[in-house]
Amino acid sequence: MSEVKKIATRESYGNALVEIGREHDDLVVLDADLAAATKTGIFKKEFPDRHIDCGIAECDMMGIAAGLSITGKVPFASSFAMFAAGRAFEQVRNSIGYPKLNVKIGATHAGISVGEDGATHQCNEDIALMRTIPNMVVINPSDDVEAKAAVRAAYEHKGPVYLRFGRLAVPVINDTPEYKFELGKGVTLKEGNDITIVATGLEVSFALEAAKLLEADGINARVINIHTIKPIDEDIIVKAAKETKKIFTVEEHSIIGGLGSAVCDVVCEKAPTPVYKIGMRDRFGESGPAVELLHKYKLDGQGIYEQIKEQM
Amino acid sequence: MDKLQLQKTANELRKHIVSSLHAAKCGHPGGSLSAADIMTYLYFQEMNIDPKNPGKEDRDRFVLSKGHIAPALYGALALRGYFPEEELLKLRKTGAMLQGHPDMKGTPGVDMSAGSLGQGISVAVGMALSGKMSDADYRVYTLLGDGEIQEGQVWEAAMFAGHRKLDNLVVIVDNNGLQIDGSVDDVCSPYPIADKFKAFNFHVITIDGHDFDAIDAAFNEARETKGMPTAIIAKTVKGKGVSFMENQASWHGAAPNDEQYAIAMADLEKVGEALCQK
Numbered sequence: 105m106s107e108v109k110k111i112a113t114r115e116s117y118g119n120a121l122v123e124i125g126r127e128h129d130d131l132v133v134l135d136a137d138l139a140a141a142t143k144t145g146i147f148k149k150e151f152p153d154r155h156i157d158c159g160i161a162e163c164d165m166m167g168i169a170a171g172l173s174i175t176g177k178v179p180f181a182s183s184f185a186m187f188a189a190g191r192a193f194e195q196v197r198n199s200i201g202y203p204k205l206n207v208k209i210g211a212t213h214a215g216i217s218v219g220e221d222g223a224t225h226q227c228n229e230d231i232a233l234m235r236t237i238p239n240m241v242v243i244n245p246s247d248d249v250e251a252k253a254a255v256r257a258a259y260e261h262k263g264p265v266y267l268r269f270g271r272l273a274v275p276v277i278n279d280t281p282e283y284k285f286e287l288g289k290g291v292t293l294k295e296g297n298d299i300t301i302v303a304t305g306l307e308v309s310f311a312l313e314a315a316k317l318l319e320a321d322g323i324n325a326r327v328i329n330i331h332t333i334k335p336i337d338e339d340i341i342v343k344a345a346k347e348t349k350k351i352f353t354v355e356e357h358s359i360i361g362g363l364g365s366a367v368c369d370v371v372c373e374k375a376p377t378p379v380y381k382i383g384m385r386d387r388f389g390e391s392g393p394a395v396e397l398l399h400k401y402k403l404d405g406q407g408i409y410e411q412i413k414e415q416m
Numbered sequence: 417m418d419k420l421q422l423q424k425t426a427n428e429l430r431k432h433i434v435s436s437l438h439a440a441k442c443g444h445p446g447g448s449l450s451a452a453d454i455m456t457y458l459y460f461q462e463m464n465i466d467p468k469n470p471g472k473e474d475r476d477r478f479v480l481s482k483g484h485i486a487p488a489l490y491g492a493l494a495l496r497g498y499f500p501e502e503e504l505l506k507l508r509k510t511g512a513m514l515q516g517h518p519d520m521k522g523t524p525g526v527d528m529s530a531g532s533l534g535q536g537i538s539v540a541v542g543m544a545l546s547g548k549m550s551d552a553d554y555r556v557y558t559l560l561g562d563g564e565i566q567e568g569q570v571w572e573a574a575m576f577a578g579h580r581k582l583d584n585l586v587v588i589v590d591n592n593g594l595q596i597d598g599s600v601d602d603v604c605s606p607y608p609i610a611d612k613f614k615a616f617n618f619h620v621i622t623i624d625g626h627d628f629d630a631i632d633a634a635f636n637e638a639r640e641t642k643g644m645p646t647a648i649i650a651k652t653v654k655g656k657g658v659s660f661m662e663n664q665a666s667w668h669g670a671a672p673n674d675e676q677y678a679i680a681m682a683d684l685e686k687v688g689e690a691l692c693q694k
Contacts, residue, residue, distance in 0.1 A: 132549070153549070154549075156545070158572075158576060159572075159575065159576065159579075161569075161572035161575070161576070163534075163535075163538070163568075163569045163572060164538045164541070164569055164572035164573050164576060165538075166538070167535050167536075167537070167538020167539045167541070167542060167569070167573065168538055168539070168541055168542035168545060168573075168576065169542060170528070170538070170539045170542055171479075171528075171538070171539040171540060171541060171542020171543035171544070171545070171546060172542045172543075172545065172546045173542075174477075174520075174527065174528060174539070174542075174543060174546075175477075175542075175543050175546035175547065175550075175552075176473075176546070176550075177546055177549075194532060194535075195535055195538070195569075198529070198530075198531075198532045198535060199528075199529075199530075199532075199535045199538070199539055202519075202529050203519075203520050203521060203528065203529040204521065
């Protein structure tokens with residue numbers, strides 16, 4: 105296999121902020137003492153006056169972002185997913201979601217691929233938390249290309265958006281001339297009519313790997329990338345439910361409340377089909393190198409392949 | 417507005433508070449009444465606002481961080497002409513414009529939805545920071561309860577405001593001394609409040625929150641204060657103006673019944689008549 109370019113989506117976030125920041129003076133960035141890790145430091149370097157470090161105070165940061173948006177700015181409030189969606193959940197709900205303010209939340213270090221920092225910093229619950237908030241858009245991009253496009257789409261969307269990024273460098277899979285990011289639209293990356301794998305975030309490239317392994321066993325898997333978990337692309341899911349025998353959802357997140365649950369919500373109502381959810385099975389993570397953890401929890405290509413085989 | 421007019425307006429506001437809560441059959445009279453003079457001063461004297469153009473860009477902003485005293489805000493907005501006074505009697509009813517806690521999406525003149533304690537001050541800080549970043553002249557006011565400042569987020573916001581020297585921000589603490597479970601110093605003392613804000617690099621002014629001369633002097637002093645935000649600690653009486661509600665924690669979150677309503681309105685009528693003799 106030739107060398108694949110790998111970039112962490114948090115890096116894409118920082119770079120996209122600079123690009124969009126050059127075009128729009130109203131874009132401002134907030135951080136809570138993690139600018140080096142969330143990569144908003146890249147923005148700070150070019151626009152020091154538009155980068156606001158709130159100190160280690162995420163709840164306050166969300167309120168400040170709300171105040172900035174009411175007075176005409178487009179704030180991107182940044183922290184780790186654990187603190188943005190977890191600690192500041194109620195601030196995001198009441199001070200941003202309820203008044204439908206134009207605040208963007210850039211949450212990095214999502215999922216177990218945080219690695220060595222361990223369970224306290226590995227947020228596997230943020231998608232669940234954020235998608236229950238009315239008015240909130242939830243985006244979980246799969247690679248550098250998609251992450252940058254997602255940041256732009258978030259800027260252009262009027263209303264609150266939660267963007268989920270990762271710490272681990274992941275393969276660039278969307279650098280094709282025809283790639284186009286459409287908010288709320290899933291992408292079929294591989295056709296197939298036996299089963300469907302619906303994946304999100306860094307699991308998309310692993311899902312493609314798994315599909316290749318399944319192909320060798322004579323199982324023809326369709327692979328769908330759901331970058332926008334809310335509003336979810338119902339059509340692409342219903343179509344898959346009708347045309348394939350079983351749906352497997354794959355996410356670096358709890359199987360409770362995340363992509364898998366969102367897919368089940370659609371399938372249950374519109375096209376009842378068996379769904380098996382691949383993700384963190386109602387447990388916390390642990391310390392270890394990201395790649396090893398993804399392997400241990402069967403969330404890499406091989407692990408997904410094995411889990412699907414077990415369920416067939 | 418002169419002092420007498422402010423006093424008369426505040427008394428009208430108190431009547432609206434009592435009437436709307438009586439009609440709603442639930443809500444928070446104690447803190448609404450304690451803050452009525454401050455609210456009157458803000459909406460009739462201090463703030464640069466235009467009821468005909470509630471969204472005008474250079475207006476001063478107000479965030480009711482202690483959102484449960486929405487009746488005081490709604491009464492002030494109605495008296496100022498933002499919406500018809502009839503709306504006040506639909507407070508908290510299904511489908512009504514006036515929600516239990518302020519909703520900026522539905523109510524003209526409300527600058528921020530708030531009510532979950534500790535959150536409004538951060539939003540006010542964000543508005544003030546935004547004004548500084550854009551060289552805008554508007555000022556930002558936020559009203560907190562003395563129980564509310566037990567919330568840690570208040571001090572996160574205070575630290576940031578002091579650090580950023582937001583002299584376009586005024587934080588007012590309605591220090592009526594009581595919260596739901598009793599006296600604030602019995603429940604979990606926030607005292608010394610003034611020293612805490614001083615430690616966070618605020619200019620602090622402590623006043624009698626029912627004395628319009630003191631209120632006037634404090635807001636003028638805040639306006640003159642440069643290089644740091646101002647905190648006004650307003651010593652107030654919970655339930656102020658209604659005899660049986662004064663200094664009673666039990667009137668934090670209970671509405672008057674018909675009989676109590678009649679007594680409360682009679683109390684306020686008496687105050688109004690006395691003011692007319694002046």
